[in-house]
Amino acid sequence: MTRALFSVFAAAAFLTGCASNQFSPKGDAIFYALQADTMMNTWRYECAAVSGRANYAAETARADWWQRNGDAVEAADFGLAYNLITVTDTRLDTGARVAMGLTWEVQERAVQTVRNKLDGASDKEALCVKILGEYQAGKWDIKGSEDIQQALASLEATAASEQGTYRERKGIVETATGKRYGRSLYVVEKLSDQQSCDRSGVSLIKGEWPYEIYNVECDDQPLSIVRCEWGRCTFVE
Known part of the structure; x- marks a missing residue:
């Protein structure tokens, strides 16, 4: 399933x-x-x-x-x-x-x-x-x-x-x-996969639904920030 x-x-x-x-x-x-x-x-x-x-x-x-x-x-x-x-x-x-x-x-x-x-x-x-x-x-x-x-x-x-x-x-x-969990966690995980991020962890660092900010730990990039609004997430450049 x-x-x-x-x-x-x-x-x-x-x-x-x-x-x-x-x-x-x-x-x-x-x-x-x-x-x-x-x-x-x-x-x-x-x-x-x-x-x-x-x-x-x-x-x-x-x-x-x-x-x-x-x-x-x-x-x-x-x-x-x-x-x-x-x-x-x-x-x-x-x-x-x-x-x-x-x-x-x-x-x-x-x-x-x-x-x-x-x-x-x-x-x-x-x-x-x-x-x-x-x-x-x-x-x-x-x-x-x-x-x-x-x-x-x-x-x-x-x-x-x-x-x-x-x-x-x-x-x-x-x-x-x-x-502490954020509602957009699965969306962030999929986005990091699409960005070829071999992640070791994802954590909510700020915000409450529908506005959330996550820290994504990628092996080739120690700190990546992802912002989410109503479940739609993007990496912050």
């Missing part, structure tokens, strides 16, 4: 959680919202490299899309983090790696989809402007079924009241385990 496929099954299990967990019925909504945000961001980043016009369209579309959908995305992120740390308790390694695997798999799927569409387009700029215009107009807003909409609305309300509980539990777990 590939790591990507395993991450989907594992994430489904943890998002489902146990019957007593108040977030367990909302797993589908969490996954749906995170997929939608990742796809939007992927169009944004890929089109930004096509042309100045496409870059402007990307930034404008992102601002408008986030104004309408940002609360739902942040609630889904909180639901994922809260559910994992509640289900896994002090087994932080298990929960963190499920979150990392889910982030990596969703990012991979989005990048492959967008790049395939751009590679097959005769006019990449025109395609970007078209798709980003649809995002700006609300065609790709986070909606889903009635159940998903209700679940996301419930998550938004609960996230506001449970932030303190989550931070307290997270602090207890990190103190007990002595470990």
Whole structure:
């Protein structure tokens, strides 16, 4: 079984959680919202490299899309983090790696989809402007079924009241385990492989999701810094 496929099954299990967990019925909504945000961001980043016009369209579309959908995305992120740390308790390694695997798999799927569409387009700029215009107009807003909409609305309300509980539990777990993880770790590992980095270690040195900075120890280069934003990572030159 590939790591990507395993991450989907594992994430489904943890998002489902146990019957007593108040977030367990909302797993589908969490996954749906995170997929939608990742796809939007992927169009944004890929089109930004096509042309100045496409870059402007990307930034404008992102601002408008986030104004309408940002609360739902942040609630889904909180639901994922809260559910994992509640289900896994002090087994932080298990929960963190499920979150990392889910982030990596969703990012991979989005990048492959967008790049395939751009590679097959005769006019990449025109395609970007078209798709980003649809995002700006609300065609790709986070909606889903009635159940998903209700679940996301419930998550938004609960996230506001449970932030303190989550931070307290997270602090207890990190103190007990002595470990700190970042959601983009798997993405950083794959990026370093693509850069022919024979790494001896990857560690989160700063930041909280969605903005993270990693130290990658490559044998031929003692210190490499990788910056990540919403699961999209680049080496700092």
